Amino acid sequence: MSRPRSDFRNRAEYGAYRAVRALAGSLGPRSLASLGAGVGRLFLATGSRRREILRFNLALAYPEKSEREREALGLEVARHFGRVALDTLRLQRVSPEEFLSSLEVRGEEHVYAAAERGRGSLLLTAHLGMWEVAGLAAGLLLPNDLLVVNRPLDNPLLERDVVAFRRRFGTEPLGKRNIIRAILQHLKGGHSVGFLVDQRVDPSVGVEVPFFGHPAWTHPIIARIVRKTMAPVVPVFSLWEGPGRYSMTCLDPIYPDTLSAEELGDVPMTSRFSSITEEAIRRRPEQWLWYHDRWRNIRLESQKSELES
Numbered sequence: 283m284s285r286p287r288s289d290f291r292n293r294a295e296y297g298a299y300r301a302v303r304a305l306a307g308s309l310g311p312r313s314l315a316s317l318g319a320g321v322g323r324l325f326l327a328t329g330s331r332r333r334e335i336l337r338f339n340l341a342l343a344y345p346e347k348s349e350r351e352r353e354a355l356g357l358e359v360a361r362h363f364g365r366v367a368l369d370t371l372r373l374q375r376v377s378p379e380e381f382l383s384s385l386e387v388r389g390e391e392h393v394y395a396a397a398e399r400g401r402g403s404l405l406l407t408a409h410l411g412m413w414e415v416a417g418l419a420a421g422l423l424l425p426n427d428l429l430v431v432n433r434p435l436d437n438p439l440l441e442r443d444v445v446a447f448r449r450r451f452g453t454e455p456l457g458k459r460n461i462i463r464a465i466l467q468h469l470k471g472g473h474s475v476g477f478l479v480d481q482r483v484d485p486s487v488g489v490e491v492p493f494f495g496h497p498a499w500t501h502p503i504i505a506r507i508v509r510k511t512m513a514p515v516v517p518v519f520s521l522w523e524g525p526g527r528y529s530m531t532c533l534d535p536i537y538p539d540t541l542s543a544e545e546l547g548d549v550p551m552t553s554r555f556s557s558i559t560e561e562a563i564r565r566r567p568e569q570w571l572w573y574h575d576r577w578r579n580i581r582l583e584s585q586k587s588e589l590e591s
Contacts, residue, residue: 292437306375318367340352358568393516408519409574456475491552
């Protein structure tokens, strides 16, 4: 069990967050992007553990690339996430109208077609590009309400501000505990629920599916909800397209009533979602969260083998 957080720590973090948010809001998108890229490079240089994970992941996913090519890609990943971190804070200070003017939406007809089925819909996305944009855009553009499954922040002061920000754009965060009933009720009302599906889970709750050619433990919750509700699944990915510019692409829906019972199983469905996510990442690999320990079990086994050899 983690130790309780002190009120002093929460307030100190919150003060720092507000200061950085004010700075982000005062700079133009180009200046902020330049600053963010520098912050990302600094994190890569100083964050030894995350740097190790990033390098391992890239070597695992792209064995055909040279070490020099992977180092260059890793640097672009770092620069991207520095930009994203600051740009997300900037977005907290813009109006929904200003946000929409900076967004290019592709394939929105797929979201509307899924909604017309009357079973609600599940929006599948990943830690790719600016995933916060996907939730904000869907909350504004969907013809129904959007719930987003997320992990609440440890700092309640930060969580309060982030929840208020998302609600202003028509998105309701759910957290990750005791939410199945809320999800089912929301879908029954014809509304939508968003999921991030690309993070590692404990083997006790996940299934192994291929991801970049290697087994990865993944939660089958979407497959189980699909079987129970027959709600369509719409893959949605948002990218950072330049300072102050974003895109959201909605792909063809997956309609459960067109699939066999075998295709609706935990492993086949989760594998399909993983494949869709991988394809999106391969198109813009510098914008995926390679810092995440996605293949932790493989990485630890590799380290063990090296120590034993």
